[in-house]
Amino acid sequence: MPKREPIYIGDTPVKAGERASVDLPIARLYTHTEMKLPVQVIHGKKEGPVLFVSAAIHGDEINGVEIIRRLLRLKLLNNIRGTLIAIPIVNVYGFINRSRYLPDRRDLNRSFPGNYSGSLASLLAKLFMDEIVAKCTHGIDLHSGSNHRANLSQIRATLNNPEIERMANSFGAPVIINARLRDSSLREAVAGSGIPMLLYEGGESLRFNERPITVGMNGIVAVMREIGMLPKKTRKKPPQSVVVKATSWVRANKSGIVHKAVPLGSVVKKNQQMAGIIDPIGDQEEAVLAPFEGIVIGCLNLPLVHRGDALFHLASVERPQDLAEISSMVLDESLSDAEIMGGLTSEE
Template sequence: MSDKDILEILGEKVALGQSATVTFEVAKLHTRNTLDVPIIIERSKKPGPTVLITAGIHGDEINGVEIVRQIIAKGINKPKKGTIICVPVINVFGFLNMDRLFPDGRDLNRVFPGSSNGSLASRVAHFVMKEIIPHVDFVMDFHTGGADRFNAAQIRITKGNPRLAELAHIFGAPFIYYSQNLNKSFRNACSKLGVPMLLFEGGKSFNIHDTITNTAVNGAKRVLHHLGMLSSKFKVSQPKTQAIIIEDSKWLRAKFSGMFKPTVAINSYVEKGDVLGNITDPYGSFNHFVKAPNTGYIFNVNESPIIYQGDAIFHISTKVKND
């Protein structure tokens, strides 16, 4: 990993030992106001890796934004060596509107690497890939579950990448989930350029959860410490448990519509046939028990009180290993 003396983003030059906040103008609104994405840059006097920390690709994933906010507020982003770039809210449109998507209905995480003359979402993706990623050695991107589905704290990586596996274990989330890079996702675009990424998932949309937030902030500190970038004023804790590696999994879908009450806690290990929750109707005449189809870990739970037939209600591992 290397670090140039001068980092230039959007024409603004930031030397070693300097700090800067560069703003990217996403769009000029019809009210003549501009909508900007702040990019917070902290550089040590000592050369080293450049780490990018991002959140808010989906505007409703507030917990991810809170994680990066805490990293900045606590000064974790001020490196002992190298450079840390933080973008707490990439999809500022969605964040303002409390919407997962861009105003044009596009999912930012499905348009990478983007285009300079494409849709609004595509232009933002293009900016990230053109102006920021060329400077970056490593990325930590923070997400949450959507549509009332609460994710256990987990790091998602592709299988067969020893470097990512090492960093995922150092991060120390309860689960490491092997998942393929989705076409046109931020992670896939970075992978194609040889920039490794740890993608964190935890919590659910429209929610800030203290345990999830603490897990993520502590994980980021461990990774930065491993890279020799974390200030010595911060303590680094050991993970509470050894990570469970989920090699394969499946979604349990509701067989009936109705009122839904999960009774199993997130992160739980369950045996085949265990009751996970129940689906009822408002009239007291129907009660369906949802049972585990196999032994495994429950690492996502739908917390919506009303569900429809076919809705994803539990994510359960089908193949795991301990390292």
Template sequence: MAKHKDITILGQTILPGESKTINMEIARLHTMTKLKVPIIVERAKIDGPVVLFSAGLHGDEINGVEIVRQIIVRKINKPKKGTIICMPVINVFGFVNKTREFPDGRDLNRVFPGSKNGSLASRFAFHLLDEVIPNVDYCIDFHAGGASRFNAAQIRIVPNNTELKELSDIFNAPFTLYSKNIAGSFRNACGRLGVKMLLFEGGKSLDINNDITQEGVRGAKRFLAHFNMLNPKKQAKEAPAPSIYIERSGWVRAKYSGMFQAHCSAGKFVEKGEVIAHITDPFGKFEHKVKAPNTGYIINANDGPIVYQGDAIFHITQKH
């Protein structure tokens, strides 16, 4: 690994032993209000890897923001060696509006590597890759489920990558899901630039769940401890069990529209044929049982009270 003698972001150099918050400002609101994206850099005197903890790529995925906030406020981001960069809210526009997208209607996680002269989201992606990522060795990007769907705490990595598998073992989330990179995603762009990324999914949009938060924080501490970077005043706890690796999974979809009452939460193990939910109408005419199509773990569960026919309601692991 190359020595990081010089870390420069947006023209500001962070020297060994320095702490610095650099504000990235790409565009203002239409009211002329400035919107700054803080990049919080903590550098130890001893050289070592550079780790980025990022969240809020989708502005409504607040649980990830809370995980990175706790990493900062608990001083987990003050490394024993190397450098820790925290970006709790990447899509500050969406965060202000509590929406997933940028003001231009684009999903930031589909426009990488972006363009210097493109749409607002595209410009932001370009500057993130151009200014921050060249300094980074490892990244953990924190996300949450969308559309009222609650994700069990999980790491997502591409299949057939032994180094990412080892890093996932170190983070040791309850589940690890093999999923291919999506074109235009931050994960795909980082991979192309040689940055090793773990994508964390947990909880749901517009929500903060303490159990999910603690899973994210504990995993981050284990990750830092592996590289001998963890703040000496902090301790990393071993996970209670090894991560469950998932190669195959499938969605259960609603066969009826109606009021939805789930009986199983994300993370639960269910048996084939087990009743996992009911769909009812508001007038007492029918009550439909939803049964597990196979034995496996529920890794995503719909928390919405209303569903339409065809809506995804549970994501269940399948055997190879």
């Protein structure tokens, strides 16, 4: 059998059967220090899919960084078919500043496909498209909730593409959202290149949330098995997912302090109370009611709201009969988060 050709990341060749760390130069900081994009490549001996897994395109969404760190420690990656390209920190600037954005306040995930003569965000987007996406057959991009909001583990993908649907179903996140493409996002640019990609959301920014990290890492391994990079497991049934029909934000109906909020993953009936909002100098409580039957896929962990602020992200599902089945699993997920966060209960 002829030996597999090396893969090039920048000027660095990675031979078949080898694993390498490559630092791609982005641009200099004004300190003269060169900023680089760290990339880990595992180039299998045998031909197969080329999968990128990226995190921290929003620099404060760090659960994905930990998902990739744990993924790369797995011994089973030593014998993959094809190639895994892992980019744990895409927005290195935001990661240092603990910020979603680039230093000029641009959002990298609204800057694709980018160009080399544009803003720093545009330049980094273009580098990512040329050096990573252009070499791949599949992709998974990892995110968390922003602005003090936590997301239930969920896949966002365009399900009208059969290969994307296959990846989404194998991932095993409790919730799958058939999400439209956002303008100038990585997902839109990758779709334009004809490459199937999943977006995984889990947990809250600037936190390590244990269950979303575990679900994310297991999901990536499951997708690698499904697309033929790792041997299939015949015995184990993948965890059940529910497909979301529509989602809506449930907003605060008055300004005040939020209490008695239902936890992430709760299944609520129409008109069920989801939270109370109370005036800090009075005892006037206003109930926040569920506008429809659904599952809480996102919630605000900061209990201070103005009228109109988003409190919950509520999803209705294709098959409401599946809700009961999934609720125990996802409630378990949000409770283990609460434990990790020291008992404190409480977007792409």
